[in-house]
Structures are given as C-alpha cells and as structure tokens.
Amino acid sequence: MAGLSRLLPASRAVSSPDQKGVFSTGLSWRLRRIYEQIIKASLFLCGLLSVLTTIGIIVSLFGEAIGFFLRPEVDLYHFLTSTMWRPLGRPVSPDNFGIMPLVNGTLMVAVLSGAIAVPLGLLSAIFLSEYAPERLRSVLKPVLEILAGVPSVVYGYFAISFITPIIRNLADWVNSIAGTAIQVDFFNALSASIVMGVMILPLVSSISEDAMRSVPQALREGAYALGATKLEVALRVVVPAALSGILAGFILAFSRAAGETMIVAVAAGSTPRVTLNPLSSIQTMTGFIVQVSFGDTPMGSINSQSIYAVGATLFIMTFIMNVISNYIMRRFREVYE
Amino acid sequence: MAGQQLINGNFERFLRRKRLIGRIFWVLLLISTLAGLIMLAALLIDLALEGASWLTPTLFTNYHSRHPEQAGMKSAIVGSLIILALTALFSFPLGVGAAVYLEEYAPKNRLTEFININISNLGGVPSVVYGMLGLTVFSRGFGLFKPNSWLVQALNLPVDPRNGLIFSVLGLEMRLPLGNSLLTGGLAMTLLILPTVIMASREAIRAVPNSIREAAFGLGATRWQVVSRQVLPAAFPGILTGMILALSRAMGEAAPLIILGAFTYVPFLPRTIWDQFTVMPIQIYNWITLPQPEYRVHLSGAGILVLVAVLLSMNALAIYLRNRFEKRW
Numbered sequence: 210m211a212g213l214s215r216l217l218p219a220s221r222a223v224s225s226p227d228q229k230g231v232f233s234t235g236l237s238w239r240l241r242r243i244y245e246q247i248i249k250a251s252l253f254l255c256g257l258l259s260v261l262t263t264i265g266i267i268v269s270l271f272g273e274a275i276g277f278f279l280r281p282e283v284d285l286y287h288f289l290t291s292t293m294w295r296p297l298g299r300p301v302s303p304d305n306f307g308i309m310p311l312v313n314g315t316l317m318v319a320v321l322s323g324a325i326a327v328p329l330g331l332l333s334a335i336f337l338s339e340y341a342p343e344r345l346r347s348v349l350k351p352v353l354e355i356l357a358g359v360p361s362v363v364y365g366y367f368a369i370s371f372i373t374p375i376i377r378n379l380a381d382w383v384n385s386i387a388g389t390a391i392q393v394d395f396f397n398a399l400s401a402s403i404v405m406g407v408m409i410l411p412l413v414s415s416i417s418e419d420a421m422r423s424v425p426q427a428l429r430e431g432a433y434a435l436g437a438t439k440l441e442v443a444l445r446v447v448v449p450a451a452l453s454g455i456l457a458g459f460i461l462a463f464s465r466a467a468g469e470t471m472i473v474a475v476a477a478g479s480t481p482r483v484t485l486n487p488l489s490s491i492q493t494m495t496g497f498i499v500q501v502s503f504g505d506t507p508m509g510s511i512n513s514q515s516i517y518a519v520g521a522t523l524f525i526m527t528f529i530m531n532v533i534s535n536y537i538m539r540r541f542r543e544v545y546e
Numbered sequence: 547m548a549g550q551q552l553i554n555g556n557f558e559r560f561l562r563r564k565r566l567i568g569r570i571f572w573v574l575l576l577i578s579t580l581a582g583l584i585m586l587a588a589l590l591i592d593l594a595l596e597g598a599s600w601l602t603p604t605l606f607t608n609y610h611s612r613h614p615e616q617a618g619m620k621s622a623i624v625g626s627l628i629i630l631a632l633t634a635l636f637s638f639p640l641g642v643g644a645a646v647y648l649e650e651y652a653p654k655n656r657l658t659e660f661i662n663i664n665i666s667n668l669g670g671v672p673s674v675v676y677g678m679l680g681l682t683v684f685s686r687g688f689g690l691f692k693p694n695s696w697l698v699q700a701l702n703l704p705v706d707p708r709n710g711l712i713f714s715v716l717g718l719e720m721r722l723p724l725g726n727s728l729l730t731g732g733l734a735m736t737l738l739i740l741p742t743v744i745m746a747s748r749e750a751i752r753a754v755p756n757s758i759r760e761a762a763f764g765l766g767a768t769r770w771q772v773v774s775r776q777v778l779p780a781a782f783p784g785i786l787t788g789m790i791l792a793l794s795r796a797m798g799e800a801a802p803l804i805i806l807g808a809f810t811y812v813p814f815l816p817r818t819i820w821d822q823f824t825v826m827p828i829q830i831y832n833w834i835t836l837p838q839p840e841y842r843v844h845l846s847g848a849g850i851l852v853l854v855a856v857l858l859s860m861n862a863l864a865i866y867l868r869n870r871f872e873k874r875w
Contacts, residue, residue, distance in 0.1 A: 241768060244770070245768050245769060248770045249647075249651055249770075251643065252643045252644070252647035252651055253651070255639075255640050255644040255646075255647055256643075256644040256647040256648055256652065256661050257661070259644065259664050259740065259744070260660070260661060262668060262737050262740070263667070263668060265679050266675060266676075269678060269683055269688075270679070273682060328578070329581050332575050332578035332579070333578050333581075333582065335575055336576065336579045337579065340572060340575060349579060351865070352583060352586070353579075353582050353583070355586060355861070356582055356585070356586055358791075358794060358795070358798075359589070359798070359854070360797075360798025360799070360800070360827055360854075360857070361799075361800075361801075362798070362800050362830050362831050362834070362850075363589070363593075363798070363853070363854065364589075365831075365834065366593075366830070366846060366847070367588075367593075369834070370592060370596060370843055371589070407585045410582050411582070438565070438568050439568055440567060440571050465670070467672070468671070468673070468674070469672070470673060470674050470801035471800050471801055471831065474801075474831070475831065475834055475835075495674050495801070498674050498677075498678075498801075498805065499674070499801055499804055502804050502805040502807070503804055503835075516678065516805075517678060520674060520678045523672060523674070524671065524672070524675050527670060527671065527672055528667065530670075531666075531667050531670035531671075534670075535666055535667065
C-alpha cells in the first residue's frame with residue numbers, strides 16, 4: 210500500500226509520462242524502461258536455467274557414457290545383451306559389462322513396490338475422495354503425506370531393521386510347517402520393495418484422488434438417479450472417468466521407484482543378477498551408482514566411467530516414463546477444464 | 547399379484563446383498579487407508595525402540611569415532627545446515643525468478659511451452675542423476691582445469707594439479723573447478739529442488755487475484771512494480787511454504803551428495819565453502835553399512851531421530867506459515 214500512496218499524487222500532477230519524478234524511484238521514463246527490460250531479461254534467464262539444466266544433464270551423462278563405450282574393453286552390443294555385470298571381474302571383458310542384471314533389479318523393485326502402492330493408493334484415494342467426511346479427510350491426507358517426506362535412508366533403515374526380520378521369520382515358520390526350504394537373503398529385493406511401496410503410496414494416492422475429485426459431480430448424480438449404490442458410483446463411474454489421471458499417477462510412481470536410491474542401496478543388496486526371485490539379494494542401477502561412488506574409485510577408471518553408462522540408461526528409462534505420464538496428464542486436463 | 551411379490555422379494559434380497567457388499571468395500575477402503583498410517587507408526591516405534599537410548603549429547607558434540615559410545619555426528623549436523631543455507635540462498639531467487647517470468651512475463655509461445663514441459667520433466671529426474679550432473683559440471687568442471695586440458699594449455703593458466711585454478715575476486719578466494727566442496731553440494735541440491743520450488747511459487751503467484759494487478763496497472767505502475775510490490779508480497783507466504791517443503795526434501799537426500807564425493811569421515815568443522823563436508827543422511831548411511839550392531843542399529847537409529855526431528859519441525863513450520871498467513875481472496 211505504501212507504493213500506492215506514493216504513486217497517487219504523482220499521477221495527479223503529471224500530464225505526460227516523460228516528466229521526471231513520475232515514479233517513486235525517481236528514475237526518468239526512459240531509464241525506467243531500460244530497468245524494466247533488464248529485470249525481464251534476468252527473470253527470463255531464471256526460466257531458461259531449467260533448459261540449461263537439461264542440456265547439462267544430457268551433455269554430462271552422455272558425454273561420459275560415450276567415453277565409456279569408446280574404451281576397448283567394452284562395447285554397446287554386450288552392454289545391452291550380456292547377462293553379467295561384474296565390473297571388477299578379471300580379465301576385463303565386454304561380457305562383464307552387461308546392463309541386464311541391473312535393469313532386472315530395478316524393474317523388479319519397481320514392479321513389486323507398484324504392486325503394493327497401486328492397490329493401496331487407489332483404494333485410499335477412493336476412500337478420501339468419495340467416502341471420507343471432510344473433517345476426517347483433512348486429518349488423514351496430511352498424515353499420509355508425511356510418508357512421502359520421510360528421507361529414503363530412513364526407509365532403508367526401516368527395511369533392514371524391521372521388515373527383513375519379519376520376512377525371514379515368516380520364511381522360517383513356513384519352512385518348519387510345510388517342510389519347504391525357502392531361503393531368504395539378509396539383503397533382499399522384497400524388503401526394499403515393501404518400504405518403497407510405502408514411500409510411493411502417497412504419490413499414487415494424491416494423484417489418483419486429484420483425478421477423482423475433478424470428475425464432475427453431475428456424473429455421480431446421474432448415476433445415483435439411475436439407482437446406483439455408492440460402491441457402483443465409485444467403481445463404475447468415478448474411477449473409469451478418472452482413469453487417465455490415475456494411470457498417469459501409476460506411471461509416475463513407477464518411475465519414482467526406479468530412480469529411488471538409498472532404500473535399495475541399504476536393503477536390496479549388491480549382487481547384480483538376472484533373477485525373478487524377490488527373496489534373493491540383487492542390485493539396481495541406482496544401487497550400483499552409489500556403491501561405486503561410496504568407495505574410492507580413481508577418476509577416469511573404468512568403474513567410475515561405468516556409472517555414467519548406467520546413469521544414462523536410468524535417465525532414458527525414467528525420462529520415457531515421465532513423458533508418457535505428462536502426456537496422459539495433459540490430455541486428461543483438457544477433458545474436464 | 548404373486549409375480550409382483552416375487553419381484554419385490556428378489557429386489558429386497560438383491561438390495562440387501564448390494565448393501566452388504568458396499569459395507570465390506572467400505573471396510574476394505576478404510577483398511578488400505580490405514581495401512582500407510584500403520585506403517586508410519588511402526589517406523590516411529592521401531593526408531594524409538596532402537597535409537598532413543600543412544601540419543602545422547604555426544605551425538606551432537608563428537609565426530610565419528612571407532613568407539614560407538616563416543617561417536618557423534620557434529621560435522622554432519624553442521625554440514626547439513628550449511629548445505630541447507632546455501633541451497634536456500636541459491637534456489638530462492640532462481641526459483642521465484644523463473645516462476646515470476648512464467649506467470650507474469652512469458653508470452654504464450656513455443657519456447658514458453660517448452661520451458662514448462664522441461665520443468666515438469668526435470669521434476670521426475672532421479673536424484674542420482676543430479677549428483678552425476680554436479681560431479682561432472684561443478685565438481686570437475688568438465689575436466690577443463692586439469693593441467694593437460696586444451697583450455698589450460700591455450701591460455702597458459704597457472705593450475706594446481708590437485709585444486710585446479712585458484713584466484714581471488716574482490717579479496718574472496720575462488721576455485722575452478724569447485725571440487726568436493728560445500729559449494730558444489732549446495733549448487734547440485736539447488737538444481738535438484740528448483741522444479742519443486744518453481745511449481746510451488748507459480749501456484750502461489752497464480753492464486754493472487756487479477757483484480758490486484760489490474761488496480762496497480764490502472765494507477766500507472768509498471769509490470770515490475772506490480773510484481774515486486776503487489777503480487778510477490780501477496781504470494782510470499784505460499785512461496786515460503788513451498789520453499790521450506792522443498793528444502794526439507796533436500797535435507798533428507800543422501801544419494802546426490804554421495805556421488806559428488808561428500809566424505810563419510812570429516813573430523814573437522816568446515817571453515818569456508820571450499821571445504822569438504824558430510825551431511826546427516828550420509829553419516830547415517832555410513833553407520834548403517836558398518837557391521838557392528840551398535841552402529842548399524844542403535845547409533846544410526848539415534849541419528850535418524852535427530853534428522854526426523856529437524857524435518858518434522860521444518861514441516862510444522864511450513865504448515866504453521868500456511869495457516870497463519872493464508873489469504874482467502
């Protein structure tokens with residue numbers, strides 16, 4: 210309001226904007242225009258920084274990754290097809306640098322955590338959007354969102370100190386009753402996936418809920434008028450109408466799980482292997498990157514360059530998923546607004 | 547008559563069954579909503595049981611030690627706070643600037659659309675990738691300042707093989723590349739949280755009603771006067787809330803800083819932004835990876851309690867600010 214009172218007498222006093230003293234800063238009109246242009250240019254640069262960041266990511270990841278592939282010990286063909294990832298294996302051969310085990314680990318953890326987060330997140334979104342009274346919702350929603358704010362290293366701790374012992378005891382119990390021989394590694398994909406599922410649960414739930422709440426009320430009322438029950442309205446009207454938004458949320462959550470690092474670094478192990486057994490120790494792409502960085506690898510060695518090849522693969526995978534998710538989300542917005 | 551009764555009877559039974567299914571579904575919904583909360587409770591109880599008794603003053607006053615009873619995370623706490631301050635310092639003007647540009651200045655054209663899509667895609671880039679970006683660009687400067695690089699040879703720069711180019715601007719020591727320094731960490735974290743800061747700021751700016759802008763324009767204010775004196779003050783609480791939430795995310799991140807080469811054993815407090823550092827999540831991760839249960843279970847549990855306490859108070863502050871200053875237009 211101070212700016213307003215300073216402007217008022219001035220604008221009453223002047224007839225042409227060329228005169229000095231029109232504006233409170235005391236700048237002439239021309240200087241003021243230049244000043245405005247400078248401000249606009251610097252704000253534009255702030256906006257452009259995001260583009261520069263993307264370029265920086267692409268140049269640094271792919272530049273170093275190309276350096277990796279130009280080495281005589283490795284080649285792109287074996288990188289994509291070999292089922293062994295043994296960067297410390299001797300002798301160094303292209304066969305030891307196959308990305309498959311790491312991709313296998315990443316996808317397994319992402320799929321398993323999705324299998325936990327998707328049903329729970331979708332059901333809790335239906336509850337929050339369609340069933341819960343406003344007061345209950347205003348309490349439950351922020352508490353659920355705390356789950357997304359817990360640091361991932363804390364989830365990793367939770368996985369090995371709480372979930373892993375439960376899984377192992379459960380397996381022992383099953384073994385003693387059924388006489389099976391289920392073996393659970395201390396570091397295993399399942400434990401990491403369970404806590405990862407808990408971590409991405411709020412993401413699934415809040416995006417799905419947003420999608421459901423933007424379904425027009427008239428659709429629900431129309432269904433009620435035809436004699437539908439609440440359950441039928443929720444499952445046969447609201448969920449299908451919000452499906453594209455829900456789907457976008459699923460993909461986003463999947464990509465988040467694929468890029469998550471500390472949980473898998475702590476709890477999933479460091480044994481890159483191609484397997485479908487979630488009870489065995491595995492390694493994900495992010496897990497490998499952290500393992501290499503956490504130890505002392507000399508700069509320029511094959512190991513320190515290999516993380517860029519792995520990082521570039523991860524970046525491409527998550528980027529494709531994000532683009533698909535954004536595309537679906539954009540289309541869906543057009544429908545209801 | 548009889549047929550009518552039959553239909554009625556069937557209908558009643560049908561309706562009762564539907565209602566029962568509806569009730570079962572309701573219970574299922576409630577259970578899945580509570581599942582997340584139960585996990586949160588289990589996490590907190592687990593932490594309290596394992597870590598609370600190790601929550602001693604030594605945790606705050608000592609550095610990491612070979613003896614778990616004497617180990618602390620003083621340098622990690624200080625490191626986290628400095629990284630937090632640097633990240634806030636960089637990301638606030640950059641994030642708000644970008645948000646102001648996109649909301650108040652940007653013309654509706656292809657470039658603006660591209661920047662928009664770009665920002666939402668950056669928000670989904672894994673944090674390890676930001677670590678690798680920071681390592682190549684900030685920490686190593688693309689290797690341009692190594693003694694054998696073309697740049698150094700062409701300009702005949704006096705580089706040191708270990709620290710690169712050291713020079714002074716206005717009496718302040720500068721280094722290129724930035725190395726494993728606090729500055730590198732702050733810059734990488736800034737890039738990591740910028741998409742979040744921009745999106746939150748945009749939402750806060752968009753919530754300021756147009757009538758305010760129009761009134762100021764009507765009085766002859768320039769665009770920057772409208773933005774700096776009317777829109778930004780009105781949007782400030784929202785921006786601040788988003789900022790704090792983004793910073794609390796940065797505070798819990800370990801992966802990008804591990805890749806940047808943050809050290810796990812830092813037995814000194816940093817004196818300048820060029821010093822090496824560690825942060826709380828890295829110290830905790832380091833303890834989790836040690837074989838002894840004193841470190842792996844108890845000390846890391848206590849460290850997590852400190853970290854979670856800091857994060858919860860930051861979140862509480864954000865919620866308080868939102869409720870205290872939120873304006874309904």
